[in-house]
Amino acid sequence: MTEILLSLHVLAAIVAVGPVTVAASMFPPAARRAAGGGSDAGAVGTVRLLHRICRVYAGVGVAVPVLGLATGSVMGVLGSGWLVTSIALTAAAAGVLAAFVLPRQEELVEQLADRGSVEHGSTVRLALFTGLFNLLWATVTVLMIVRPGSTTGA
Template structure:
């Protein structure tokens, strides 16, 4: 059962967290391009809206990753291991950054694109928080692979 859960956990991470990370990372640059677009502004804004929609939908689906991770850790008997507790904490921070910072700021940028346009500093901060989100997941992945103190020899 552990192998099945681990496989589903990894598959969910690849299918759900990967697209969120890519779409969220592309959003600030596409928003800047939409601001600069004159002739094709509606198409440029539409691509920014699509990136927001991808980020939002995959963020919701991505919540299956920590859920599957919890059940996987429980079945493997590693739920109390320090590396996993750190991974859980970093995952919670990543989820918080995405849901409480990145998505609301993306929404604000979309509203601003319909009006006067977002402040360039807003896009820079959004890019910074998106980078933090990506970095947090990178650290979690490394912890999952390295598993400090593991006896598997990996």
Template sequence: MSKLFLTLHVLAAIVAVGPVTVAASMFPKVLREAQAAPDDPRPVTTLRTLHRISRVYGGLGIAVVAFGFATASSMDVLGSPWLITSIGLTFLAALILLLLVLPRQETALAAVAGPESDTAQEAGGAVAVRLDARAGARLAMVTGVFNVLWATVTILMIVRPGSTTGA
């Protein structure tokens, strides 16, 4: 059963976390393009797609956690320090996504889409949302932290300090 859970855990990580890290990383660059060409609707359309990918696949990331716990339980490693560290880093990454990345993407999208857009209506009505000059840079920074946390968790999952696999 461990092999099945591990396979599902890895597949869920690839399918769910991969798209979030890529989409979230692309968002700040496309945001700069949208700000540079306010009359061009293409960057705004791309931003909507990237935000949706970040939001939907971020939610699917719950499967990674569920299969991860099932795998760890079946392998009897729930008390291992490397796993506890990975769980903490995963929780921190999830908080960063939910509390920093996604809300900032929504605000940025509302700002470039205009006050009458559906995005602006969802973000707080028809009031124009303004971004300061550093909003894209701050979004890139928190997205980078999110990605570094996932990379660290991936490394811990592969190296597993104290494992008997010889790694």
């Protein structure tokens, strides 16, 4: 049972968080390029698609903490420090994505569609929040593998 849950948890992390990382990182430069090219419909379409990938896979990504909590409870490790820290960091990453990254992407997509331009500063701020999101979940991945303080640690 533990093996199945853990496999699904890791699979969900790869399948869901991977695409969000790539698409979210590509979004700010793609938005700047689309703005530079006037109202190039293809470039705006790319930006819209990147946002859609982020939104859809963020939804799929909810499975990661759900399966993680199930794995942790079956293993009886939910109280361990490394896991409590991981849960807090996962919540912080989800918060940054839901409160800053996705809404700002949406604003930029609308601006591009409406007036074919974006404010340079807003793409820079978005890139900052995207970097923070990536840093948070990458830290969680390291914690998941190293499990500091755990006797089953790597």
